[in-house]
Amino acid sequence: MTHPDTPVPIALAPRPTPLLEQAITAGGGTVTELDGARALVWDGEPDGFPEQLPDSVEWVQLFSAGVEKWFDTGLFDRHPNIVFTSAAGAFAHSVAEHALTLLLAGVRNMPEHLRATTWRQTEFFPRVGTLRGATVTIVGAGGIGRELITMLAPLGARIIAVTRSGTPIEAPGVVETIAAQDLPQVWSRTDHVVIAAPATPDTRHLIGKDVLSQLKPTSWVINIARGSLVDTDALATALREGTIGGAGLDVTDPEPLPNGHPLWDLPNAIVTPHDSNPPHLRTIAFADHVRENVARFASGRELLAPIDVSAGY
Amino acid sequence: MTHPDTPVPIALAPRPTPLLEQAITAGGGTVTELDGARALVWDGEPDGFPEQLPDSVEWVQLFSAGVEKWFDTGLFDRHPNIVFTSAAGAFAHSVAEHALTLLLAGVRNMPEHLRATTWRQTEFFPRVGTLRGATVTIVGAGGIGRELITMLAPLGARIIAVTRSGTPIEAPGVVETIAAQDLPQVWSRTDHVVIAAPATPDTRHLIGKDVLSQLKPTSWVINIARGSLVDTDALATALREGTIGGAGLDVTDPEPLPNGHPLWDLPNAIVTPHDSNPPHLRTIAFADHVRENVARFASGRELLAPIDVSAGY
Numbered sequence: 138m139t140h141p142d143t144p145v146p147i148a149l150a151p152r153p154t155p156l157l158e159q160a161i162t163a164g165g166g167t168v169t170e171l172d173g174a175r176a177l178v179w180d181g182e183p184d185g186f187p188e189q190l191p192d193s194v195e196w197v198q199l200f201s202a203g204v205e206k207w208f209d210t211g212l213f214d215r216h217p218n219i220v221f222t223s224a225a226g227a228f229a230h231s232v233a234e235h236a237l238t239l240l241l242a243g244v245r246n247m248p249e250h251l252r253a254t255t256w257r258q259t260e261f262f263p264r265v266g267t268l269r270g271a272t273v274t275i276v277g278a279g280g281i282g283r284e285l286i287t288m289l290a291p292l293g294a295r296i297i298a299v300t301r302s303g304t305p306i307e308a309p310g311v312v313e314t315i316a317a318q319d320l321p322q323v324w325s326r327t328d329h330v331v332i333a334a335p336a337t338p339d340t341r342h343l344i345g346k347d348v349l350s351q352l353k354p355t356s357w358v359i360n361i362a363r364g365s366l367v368d369t370d371a372l373a374t375a376l377r378e379g380t381i382g383g384a385g386l387d388v389t390d391p392e393p394l395p396n397g398h399p400l401w402d403l404p405n406a407i408v409t410p411h412d413s414n415p416p417h418l419r420t421i422a423f424a425d426h427v428r429e430n431v432a433r434f435a436s437g438r439e440l441l442a443p444i445d446v447s448a449g450y
Numbered sequence: 451m452t453h454p455d456t457p458v459p460i461a462l463a464p465r466p467t468p469l470l471e472q473a474i475t476a477g478g479g480t481v482t483e484l485d486g487a488r489a490l491v492w493d494g495e496p497d498g499f500p501e502q503l504p505d506s507v508e509w510v511q512l513f514s515a516g517v518e519k520w521f522d523t524g525l526f527d528r529h530p531n532i533v534f535t536s537a538a539g540a541f542a543h544s545v546a547e548h549a550l551t552l553l554l555a556g557v558r559n560m561p562e563h564l565r566a567t568t569w570r571q572t573e574f575f576p577r578v579g580t581l582r583g584a585t586v587t588i589v590g591a592g593g594i595g596r597e598l599i600t601m602l603a604p605l606g607a608r609i610i611a612v613t614r615s616g617t618p619i620e621a622p623g624v625v626e627t628i629a630a631q632d633l634p635q636v637w638s639r640t641d642h643v644v645i646a647a648p649a650t651p652d653t654r655h656l657i658g659k660d661v662l663s664q665l666k667p668t669s670w671v672i673n674i675a676r677g678s679l680v681d682t683d684a685l686a687t688a689l690r691e692g693t694i695g696g697a698g699l700d701v702t703d704p705e706p707l708p709n710g711h712p713l714w715d716l717p718n719a720i721v722t723p724h725d726s727n728p729p730h731l732r733t734i735a736f737a738d739h740v741r742e743n744v745a746r747f748a749s750g751r752e753l754l755a756p757i758d759v760s761a762g763y
Contacts, residue, residue, distance in 0.1 A: 234580055255709050262729055410569045
């Protein structure tokens with residue numbers, strides 16, 4: 138039994154960084170050696186992780202959002218009495234902010250504005266759109282999709298959230314939740330699409346010729362998930378022919394996008410080189426996550442992103 | 451005494467448009483002749499406004515946000531028993547959305563991304579910033595500033611609101627409200643600035659060499675108010691020397707920005723030709739405002755944007 142005012146002893150490995158030390162302290166912990174620590178924050182890959190953990194350790198915080206490789210190490214089986222948490226959700230904010238940026242940049246005609254070298258007001262007036270009252274279909278309502286919903290709500294967008302099961306998402310701005318299998322119904326009433334779903338055999342080329350033909354000449358397609366969800370050739374054709382408004386892509390297929398690829402030159406394509414969650418922001422987001430989880434651990438509350446060993450994620 | 455289910459008779463002049471007819475109907479009104487109407491929606495300039503209004507008219511909705519020219523006509527004095535409302539506030543949303551777009555486009559390095567024709571991931575990583583945890587100083591907390599605050603809050607920005615009096619603004623995301631006279635204190639702790647204040651002799655060149663020198667090499671300056679609030683030459687110098695990150699300008703001084711002006715070519719300047727509130731969005735926003743005010747009038751609630759005749763606005 139620890140006095141609530143006593144900092145919780147927490148080990149930080151493999152390299153202690155000042156940012157994470159500060160996060161642990163701010164959360165109500167103190168950085169100690171592994172022996173005697175009640176928790177371990179592991180800011181690294183599986184290589185080098187201690188073969189055996191002391192009995193004092195109750196909780197281990199891992200760095201990655203996806204933990205497949207950690208399952209392969211057998212770590213969880215060796216320590217059935219330890220709670221493991223991942224960084225799932227911690228990195229959603231930056232990617233959602235990037236998606237919002239691409240969408241707004243498209244809807245408000247930033248690419249053409251940036252190319253202009255004269256005051257083309259009358260010409261540009263009709264090309265400045267708004268998200269207010271626009272129907273935005275967000276495919277995938279995991280961490281990124283949910284963050285994006287909170288960012289779009291005050292902009293007055295009408296959000297259609299698409300989830301695997303279709304269980305209603307109760308959040309401001311969401312006018313409808315539909316199951317993935319009902320996606321074909323939504324395209325004709327969609328103004329803009331944001332892809333935030335995992336890459337699976339089912340989602341490959343989710344956005345192809347057929348879907349693109351149902352969108353509007355003002356529609357923007359944003360992809361911050363995985364390149365394979367969009368049929369690149371069909372997209373490039375739609376962009377060239379102007380049957381959609383444009384595309385904002387942080388991920389591409391192929392990736393990296395090769396030099397000379399048509400997407401580099403299409404005036405209504407915004408390509409960012411999978412940098413929606415750059416290392417320096419990842420580091421800060423992980424520190425925030427650690428601070429929050431240390432605070433929760435110190436006060437006996439439920440931890441964020443616990444790994445469900447029996448479920449395998 | 452009207453039965454609540456009976457539509458309120460409202461005249462629409464000088465030209466009835468389908469969009470405004472729909473707005474009146476959706477708000478619980480019905481479009482009628484001026485004789486016998488309880489209200490008048492006037493979608494035009496002072497020229498042509500009826501010399502005398504029938505006694506049945508209790509309320510007049512005018513189109514403009516600023517109503518100086520209406521005062522000049524003597525209309526309000528001729529009709530002391532009629533409530534007049536303006537469109538003040540109705541157009542704030544689009545301008546705030548534009549400001550957010552410029553700010554995000556800057557912080558997330560959209561200008562450089564749009565120029566790229568190769569996959570420059572490692573090079574771009576450190577140049578992708580975030581509004582999460584960034585201190586954004588918003589100068590002016592009228593309609594536009596307040597809309598922008600609601601849009602910035604879910605992005606995790608720490609907002610310093612600057613108002614004439616410094617009366618605290620209680621809204622999520624606002625960490626501090628300061629009076630305009632205390633502005634010199636905030637620059638060194640500001641990451642980004644948004645100018646949303648009126649042009650007055652006091653605010654002329656509010657952002658000049660001195661302020662710019664206190665900002666950071668990553669700071670963006672956004673101006674959606676009036677060009678005169680920024681010293682253009684000082685700004686161009688700061689942009690050229692990279693002492694600030696960039697500028698997003700919907701208004702300029704001079705305006706229109708002449709061909710060949712340095713701001714057109716600086717890679718860290720985004721210039722939009724005062725199109726943050728284009729006519730087609732203005733029309734839609736006015737219709738929303740009319741619908742809301744008709745609904746309020748029909749149910750006897752307080753109207754939006756009443757003109758205070760004694761105060762002169």
